[in-house]
Amino acid sequence: xxxxxxxxxxxxxxxxxxxxxxxxxxxxxxxxxxxxxxxxxxxxxxxxxxxxxxxxxxxxxxxxxxxxxxxxxxxxxxxxxxxxxxxxxxxxxxxx
Amino acid sequence: xxxxxxxxxxxxxxxxxxxxxxxxxxxxxxxxxxxxxxxxxxxxxxxxxxxxxxxxxxxxxxxxxxxxxxxxxxxxxxxxxxxxxxxxxxxxxxxxxxxxxxxxxxxxxxxxxxxxxxxxxxxxxxxxxxxxxxxxxxxxxxxxxxxxxxxxxxxxxxxxxxxxxxxxxxxxxxxxxxxxxxxxxxxxxxx
Numbered sequence: 519x520x521x522x523x524x525x526x527x528x529x530x531x532x533x534x535x536x537x538x539x540x541x542x543x544x545x546x547x548x549x550x551x552x553x554x555x556x557x558x559x560x561x562x563x564x565x566x567x568x569x570x571x572x573x574x575x576x577x578x579x580x581x582x583x584x585x586x587x588x589x590x591x592x593x594x595x596x597x598x599x600x601x602x603x604x605x606x607x608x609x610x611x612x613x614x
Numbered sequence: 615x616x617x618x619x620x621x622x623x624x625x626x627x628x629x630x631x632x633x634x635x636x637x638x639x640x641x642x643x644x645x646x647x648x649x650x651x652x653x654x655x656x657x658x659x660x661x662x663x664x665x666x667x668x669x670x671x672x673x674x675x676x677x678x679x680x681x682x683x684x685x686x687x688x689x690x691x692x693x694x695x696x697x698x699x700x701x702x703x704x705x706x707x708x709x710x711x712x713x714x715x716x717x718x719x720x721x722x723x724x725x726x727x728x729x730x731x732x733x734x735x736x737x738x739x740x741x742x743x744x745x746x747x748x749x750x751x752x753x754x755x756x757x758x759x760x761x762x763x764x765x766x767x768x769x770x771x772x773x774x775x776x777x778x779x780x781x782x783x784x785x786x787x788x789x790x791x792x793x794x795x796x797x798x799x800x801x802x803x804x805x
Binding site: 523528530533534537538540541542543544545546548549552553554603606607609610 | 621623624626627629630633634636637638640641699700701702703707
């Protein structure tokens, strides 16, 4: 019996965002946009979904006079991401 | 990038791996700038102090070393401002930590050696510098940096014991070139 893949993470853009955030302390919205190549609107929607699931936290503030949105993965997000990767590995090893 | 694209397990793992690697490369490219900055400053400062000491025979020119952090830290802050959107990873934080600790030891020991207790500060600093370069190599999993740092630390220590006076400074010129080369390799490697 294979573990079910987390539907929230099994989406290209959300998975890319989680992959970036899993390797850093926190990341700016502009950095995520540049790394994923997504549009601002699309990225905002996906970030909202990850935030609602408790996988990431979003902090809005200012750096100097410029508005800054910072995203950070939560412990629940780290766990979900690890489980997702483990599940993928199981799928792949079963397919060999 | 689409949010609803159906992905296979293979594609998902590939996406994770690619995204993670691209992000890692961008972060380490940001760290490379600091290696290049401090490498260039160390090379120039050591050469200037060496030449002035050599041709005037006045060791007081060593006070010029304190100009290095005075110039370097504002420039490093400027690079940090330019890189503000680039996040910190565990590796970039550890690299920054290793070299900050080295800087704090080097500046404090130099000041103590000049004003309080005379000591062979070149010997101590070159060993610490080799160690910091070695540790950077370990963090980046880069054997040339590990070997370069080891040779700088051990070779520099022997050189500092055998050679006296202004010529000792040339080991720091070599150290500066090593940092500069490390930065250039990182910039190219993580392109």
